[in-house]
Amino acid sequence: MDVTMKDVAKLAGVSLSTVSRVLNDSSLVREETAHKVKKAVKKLDYQINDSARILRTNTSNLIGVIGAGMERPFLANLLKGIEAEAREKGFALIYGDSDGEFEKEQNYLNIMKQKKIDGIILITTNYYNDLLNIVKNYQIPVVFASGYISDPEIPCVTVDNVAAAYDVVDYLTRAGHKEIAFIKGPDLDLLASQERLRGVKLALRIAQLPYNSGRFIEGDFTFESGYSAAEKIMRKFPKITAIFAFNDEMAVGAIRYLKENGYQIPDDIAVVGFDGIELGKYTLPTLTTIEQSGYQLGLKSIELLDKIIAEEELEDNKVFIPHKLVVRESINKLSAKELASIKNKEVLVTNN
Amino acid sequence: MDVTMKDVAKLAGVSLSTVSRVLNDSSLVREETAHKVKKAVKKLDYQINDSARILRTNTSNLIGVIGAGMERPFLANLLKGIEAEAREKGFALIYGDSDGEFEKEQNYLNIMKQKKIDGIILITTNYYNDLLNIVKNYQIPVVFASGYISDPEIPCVTVDNVAAAYDVVDYLTRAGHKEIAFIKGPDLDLLASQERLRGVKLALRIAQLPYNSGRFIEGDFTFESGYSAAEKIMRKFPKITAIFAFNDEMAVGAIRYLKENGYQIPDDIAVVGFDGIELGKYTLPTLTTIEQSGYQLGLKSIELLDKIIAEEELEDNKVFIPHKLVVRESINKLSAKELASIKNKEVLVTNN
C-alpha cells in the first residue's frame, strides 16, 4: 500500500498526532519537530489519503458541476472559468453532463452527495424547478449559473438576459427595422431563452410594433438549427429585414443560409446573435451580438459559491455579469444622432 | 449527520453486515431479508458514504481528466465523449485544466492520487515526456488522448495525424498545387502538431516538392492566430495557391483574412483545415478538412482505460480512431480521373 502518516511518524520519530499537526500547520508544535516531520514527508513522498480525511472531517474541498450542452463555445468557456477559479480557491471539480435530462441530473446529484461535495454549480435549464426542490432538501450550497432564478432562496449568477435582448431589439427598431424575425432557444429551456423572449416582447411593445408569435422560430442553439430556421423564416416571411438569433451559433447558421441564397447582409437582412463568442469576429460579415463573458460567469459563480460555503454574509445572492451590444458588420450602424437617442433613453428594463 | 448503514440496520432489524451485503448484492442473503433492508434504505433515503467505502476498498470509481485548452470545439466534444462513456461505465470524473503548464499538471496529478482515482486520462501535449515519468511512478492506469506516444508501455488513443496530414497534402499536390503554405500548431505542442508536420513533409517529398521551413507559420489553434498567420503568408509568399491549417479554427481565421483582402477561395487560394468541427459546414465557403470525431476519441479513451483498470488483456495499447478527408467548397475538387489516382495509390504511410 501507499505511504501513510504512520510511516512518516516512524521515520521522523514522533507520534501520529504530531505529524497530523504539522500537516495542518497547527501552531502548537516546536519548529524543530515540524522540520523533522517535513523532511520525512518529503523523503517518503507522502500524500494524504483524502478519503480518510473526508471521512473524518466531513468536508471534501470538492465542488460538483452539473451541466448540459457544455460543448457550446460559450459554456465551454464558462467551465474554464469555473475550473480556474475553483483551483485558485483550493477546490477540485467533479464534473457531470446531464444532457438536459432530469434523471441524469438527479443521478449526479446523488453521486455528488455521496462524495460529500462542499457545494454545487448547476448549469442546466430544462427542469430546474424540479431540481430546486431536491437541492433545497439536500442542504448543500448551490449556485445556478444558467439564468435568473426567481426563488429568493436560490443564489444565481447570470447575464441580464431581459435587458440584453431588449437592447438588441431596441437598436434594431431605432435603425428602422419593423419586420424582425427571431430564432429562439428550445422551448424546454426555461431560463435564458425565456428571459430573452421577455426582453424582446418588451422592446417590441415600447417600439409599438406588433408581437407575432409565428415569427419566433424554435432552434436548439446549434449552427444547423439556425440554418434551417432562417430557411423557414425567409419562406414564411419574405418581407423580413432583420433576424435576431438567441445565440451566436444559430446566427452563423442563419448567415450561411442567407448568403447561400443570395441575400446581402446587412443590406437585405440584418443579423444579430447573442453571447459574443470568438467566432463572431471572424465570420464574413462579422457578427453583431450581445457580448458576455462565459469565463467571467464561471469565475463569479465559484466566487459566490465559495462565500456561501464559508458562510460569509452575502450582499446579494443574485449576481449579474456585464453585457454589451457589440455592433459589427452584420447590421447597419446607427447614425450618430440615432445612437444618441439610445444613449439618453431612460432605463426601461429592470432586473426581474 | 447523515443517515448511515447503522440507521438502516436498526430500522430493518438486521446487522450492519447484512445491510452491506444487500447493498453490494451479495448472493448470500435471504430474499426476504434483502427486501426488508431495501425498504429501510428507501424510507431513510440512505446514501452511501463514498469516502468510507473508498477508504476501506481503496477503489473509487473515479477517473481523473487533465486537459488543456478544452474550450476548443474539438476538445470540448472529446470531453463530452469521455463524460458520457465514463458515466455509462459507472465512473465519475474529476476534471482539471492544466493550461499546458507542467506545474499545474503535476499538481492535479497529486490531488487525484490523493483521491485514489482508478485511472487517468491525459489530454495534454506540451510536457508529456516529463509527465510520463511521474505517471509511471504513480502506477495508476493512464491513457493519453492527445497524440501518439511512442513509449510502448503507454496506452494512447488518437487519430493518425501523420496519415491524415499526408492525405491533405497529397490531395492538394494532385490537384496541381505546388506552392503551399502551412499554419502549424504551437511548437510547444509535442504531439499532434509535430505529427502533422511529419505527414506534410512526407507528402511533399513523395510529390517531389521542396520543403521550405519558412512556409510553416506557427499558430496557437485560435481563430486569431489563423488570421494573422494568413496575413504573414500572403505578405511573404504572394505566389501561394493553398493554405493548410492544422486545425479548423485557424483555417476559418485564415479564410476571414483572405476574403477581407479580396482573395477568392478556392480559386485564388485553397484552404484546408483539420478536425472537422461542426462550424466548417456553415462557413462560406464551407471548409475542406480532416474529419475526426472528438466524441469518439473520448469514448474510446474511456473504453481503453476501463479495460486497463479491469486488468483485461489488451489487443493493443495504441488505438487509432478513423479519419477522412472531407472535400468541401474551400478547395477545388479533383476530377474523377485524378481522384482515381489517389484511390489506387499504395499505402505509403504507416502508423508510427
Next chain:
DNA sequence: TTGTAGGCGTTATCAT
C-alpha cells in the same frame, strides 16, 4: 443465512 469484530488512514479529545 446472519452477526461480530477488526481495521482502512485520518482528525480530535484527552492526558501527560
Next chain:
DNA sequence: ATGATAACGCCTACAA
C-alpha cells in the same frame, strides 16, 4: 509541546 486513543462509516474475514 507531544502522545495515546477513540471515533468517522464502511467492508470482510471469521464465527455461529
